[in-house]
Amino acid sequence: MxxxxxxxxxxxxxxxxxxxxxxxxxxxxxxxxxxxxxxxxxxxxxxxxxxxxxxxxxxxxxxxxxxxxxxxxxxxxxxxxxxxxxxxxxDHTPPKLRDRMLASTDFMGSLARPFAPLVNFGTGLGISKTLLDATLKIDHRRSFPKYSGRSFEGWLKRHRKEQAAFPEQVAYYHGCYVNYNYPQLGKDLVKVLNALGIGVQLLEKEKCCGIALITNGMSATAKKHADHNVAQLRQAVMDKGLKVVTTSSTCTLTLRDEYPNLLGVDNADVRESILMATRLICEKLEQGAQLKFKADYHKKIAYHVPCHLERLGWGVFSERLLRGIPGVEFYLLDSACCGISGTYGFKKENYETSQAIGEALFSQIRALSPDVVACDCETCKWQIEMSTGFQVMNPISILAEALE
Amino acid sequence: MKYDVVIIGGGLSGLVAGITLQKAGKRTAIISTGQNALHFFSGTFESLQEPSQRIKDLFLEAGVRVHYNPGVRLTPMGTFKEAALSLEDIDLFPSEKIGKRVLIVNFQGYHDFFSSFLAEGLEKQGMQCRVRFLNLPELERLQQSPSEMRSVQIARTVDPLWEKVVQEVRLLLKDEDTVILPQVFGLADTSVPGRIRQGIPARVVFAGTLPPSVPGVRTQILLRKRYQLLGGTYLMGDEVVRAHVHEGVVHSVATKNLDSHYVEASEAFILSTGSYFSKGLVANPFRVYEPVFGLDVEYKEDRNAWYNPSFAGDQPYMHFGVKASADLLALKDGEPLQNLYVAGSVLGDTHPEFGSAAGQAIQSALFVADKILGL
The missing domain is CATH 1.10.1060.10 (Alpha-helical ferredoxin)
Structure with missing residues (x-):
């Protein structure tokens, strides 16, 4: 039976x-x-x-x-x-053009990068937002992430030699956001890790982690990304003996857990070597490494643990690092979802839901009125900045700013 | 990660111990495998006699309003149970005669509140009951998905509408001296149950619903918030997978999320992992065991003696629990581990001096915290 x-x-x-x-x-x-x-x-x-x-x-x-x-x-x-x-x-419904576009973060990024100023100008215009709303059902009330004219990969390649000089090395899975939208976060990570005597190198060729492909019904493509990335991770971890650090909580959860659990891609041999940079830094500090901070740094920081970091159980590392910066007034925001969840909140049919979900978090931030909100997730950053007007920084960028 | 004290289990006893230790200046972490039995909380502490000022203060400082008023509480079945301490919105009565005529009001489409059971139970006690349903247009959204119309969802919708609820109940009220409403108020704003009481010209009683318990979820949220404000680290959704014990001393534990990044405690560990529901105790066809440390468990060898065939009768398995010394140090192979304390319902009924259920959770947690603080 x-x-x-x-x-x-x-x-x-x-x-x-x-x-x-x-x-x-x-x-x-x-x-x-x-x-x-x-x-x-x-x-x-x-x-x-x-x-x-x-x-x-x-x-x-x-x-x-x-x-x-x-x-x-x-x-x-x-x-x-x-x-x-x-x-x-x-669910075998073929994804709509819009969903394909939203999901292909690296493809869209490589298209947009050469024309970044033009693209940023364009997506900021009311008329283009109305058009995107009418044609693709991307909600017109949403602000778009800006693209950067120069990629992070290009920058790090130019600094390859000086990075190779550090005695200890890690590989950095930077993800689409750092590469195409905000290379500064990657540079901040390099600054912090260098201060700990660690040099940063790229994987030979990383692809988008694929989370947006999974949630937009394109899991076959996502699996190709996963196979590719796991091979890349193996090269770094098994062949070169490196740990792989990340600065995005969602990429991390995808590489570690969504690959085996949803896509059936076995990553058991590399999984434990994929770490949020905050965790690696905490481990170094526990082993006795020290960071020198500015004497006159002062900031009131409200920390939002993004959902996927909550699932990883690693919010504690960012919290520790931020609390450890002299001159930081630290507040832990209540555990709540900001409502955007990657591409979800960009879709016209989800906009209202998305904003309603985030409201509790937004009102707590407004009431606290911090100098800056800290968060390890790029899409939370877009959502919180758009919905509250408060600036959001990755804990790594805050560390870099506070370093002497 | 190094702490002074690491608490395994984040329910009522874990939080009470954590808050007490943080207040005394210890650095602590709580490791919690998901949410806990507070989500089934009746809102009363059955076995707690006159609580000390310290217990009242602990709750009050967290924003959890409690009152001490020994008597009986109304169960969702229309029967009564003894209790001494309760959350402020849960009434304790001197006798089972809570009124002459009772109006029971439920929300249209809400299936987790058994108004007819309540009426039947109360009528047996000689009270006259009338059941009515309220329909607020704001609840129509929830009614679209009837299986998901639950206490917490209703609470989030009706808390801001409490004035409307008062008006509607006043319209339904005829000559009744008592009104019973489901416990779906005051999730985010703890003043709502009190305001509803003031607005209705009859005695208002809030009766239990099926889980999640709104007063319980509220208590969990407030206690956790208080613990974190005091600087405690709450590791939610994580699970201890291995403990490193050497010569009777627990050195560190490994968790599912932190894998090789061990969690160490320099002074003590507390095991407050709850009973069967939270997997503090696990029963299989052959034995009852404690899964984290493999501690000694008091239970009956003969499996037929584990349960009482009368479903509603006293169930022997509910008395099983981890063995601990008089100081509540955990026993393993008959010997106490030197720095592992046990608190809450994982003890079962092995230490009746601490009472049972929510009362035991608090008393044993305070006792253990005091031991660690050398008091």
């Missing part, structure tokens, strides 16, 4: 005891009544879907993939993975 086939699946779903705790922490459930909620969409739905794919509900696309249900689950059920895996398996 093949009973097992119908009663068990990956992602621990049979551990669910229907306690409903996840539903109390789902940010979408409150804002969008069309979403069935993590319990229904995850383990409850899975039981039915395993018997007949007919029970797949397209409304699962409203899941943000913030993973807050998994963090809250007392029974270790990978609720968000169940939902995303079901979308991959059962």
């Amino acid at each position: 093949k009973l097992q086939e119908f009663t068990s699946s990956k992602h621990n779903f049979e551990e669910c005891m229907k306690c409903t705790v996840c539903t109390a922490y789902c940010p979408v459930l409150q804002a969008n009544p069309l979403y069935p909620g993590p319990k229904q969409a995850g383990p409850d739905g899975e039981r039915l879907r395993l018997k007949d794919p007919y029970f797949f509900n397209k409304a699962l696309k409203y899941c943000l993939n913030c993973k807050r249900c998994e963090v809250a689950c007392p029974s270790g059920v990978a609720v968000a993975d169940l939902i995303q895996a079901a979308r991959i398996r059962y």
Whole structure:
């Protein structure tokens, strides 16, 4: 009897005891009544879907993939993975042109970079926003990230020799955002790691981690990215014996966990070597390394732990580093989702939901009125800056700024 | 990562211990495998006798309003249970006769509040009950997905509308002296239950719903916030996978998220991992065990003696728990570990001097914190 086939699946779903705790922490459930909620969409739905794919509900696309249900689950059920895996398996709707564009962050980045000033000017105009809204259903109220004229990869290549001179080396998976939009964050990381005696090198050729491809229904392409990236990571970790650091929490979660759990790409041999730079720096400081800070630095910092860093459980490292800077007045913001979730909030149909979800966080920031909001996620940065007017900096950039 | 004290388990006992130790100047971390049994909290502390000023202060400073008023509380089934201390929005009555005529009000489409059970139970006690449903247009959004119309979602919607709720209940009210409403108020704004009470010209009683418990979620949020404000590190959604114990001393633990980055405690560890629900205790067909350290567990060898065939009867397995010395140091192979304390429901009923359930969670946590502080 093949009973097992119908009663068990990956992602621990049979551990669910229907306690409903996840539903109390789902940010979408409150804002969008069309979403069935993590319990229904995850383990409850899975039981039915395993018997007949007919029970797949397209409304699962409203899941943000913030993973807050998994963090809250007392029974270790990978609720968000169940939902995303079901979308991959059962939803065969071809992605729209808009979703393809939003998902192809590295392709769009390499197109936009040579014309950065023009592109930035264009996407800032009201008329282009109206046009994008009408044609592609990218919400006109959204501000677009700016593109940089020079890539981070180009910059680091020009500094390859001086970086190679450091006795200790790490590889840096910078991601699309640092390469195309904000190379300064990459430069800040290099400054901080250099101060610890560590040189930074690139992977031979990295590709976008692919998270936006996964959430926009292009998992086959995402898997190609994953295969490519894991081979690159192996080269750095296995052949060169390097750790690979990152500055984006979502890229990190994707490389470490979404690859094996959603795309079936085995990364077991490199997974433990992929670290947020904040964790590596904390480990160095614990081993006795020291950073010299400016004597007159003063900043009131409100720290927002992005959802995917919350899932990694590594917010503690950024918190430690920020608290450790002399002259920093530190506030930990309440654990909450900002609502943008990568490309989700750019879509016209999600704009209202996205802003409603973030409101609790925004009002807490407004009430605190910090000098700067710290956050390890680039899309949270866009969302919080657009919605509150407060500047958002990656903890690495704050460290770099505070260094002597 | 190094701390003075590392607490494994982030429910009521873990938070009470954490807050007490942080206040005394210790650097602590709490490792919590997801959310906890506070999400099923009735809002009352059954076994707590006259609480010390220190317990009242601990809650008050966190913004959790409690009152001491020994008596009985109303259960969601319309029966009564003894209790002494409770959250302020949960009433404790001197006797089971809470009113003569009772109006029970539920929200249209909300299935997690059993108004007819309540009415049946109260009518057995000689009270006259009338059940009515409220329909607020603002709740229509939630009604679109009936299976997801839960306490927390309702609370987030109706808290800002409390004046409207008062008006609607006043319109429904005839000659009743008591009004029963579901416990779906005061999630973000703790003053809401009190305002509703003031606005309705009858005694207002808030009765329990199916989980998640709104008063429980609120208590969890406020205690965690207080702990973090005191500088405590709360590692949510992480799990201890390995403990490094050498010659009776726990040196560090490895967690799922921090893998090779061990969490060390220079003074003590506290195990407050809860009961079966939170996997503080695990039962399989052969034994009952404690999964983190493999501590000694008090339970009956004969599996048939684990349970009482009468479902509602006293269940022996609920009394099983980790063995600990009189100082609440954990026992392993009959010997106490020198720096591992045990608190909360993982103890089962092995130390009845601390009471049971939420009362035990608080008393044992304070006892353990005092031991660590050398008090």
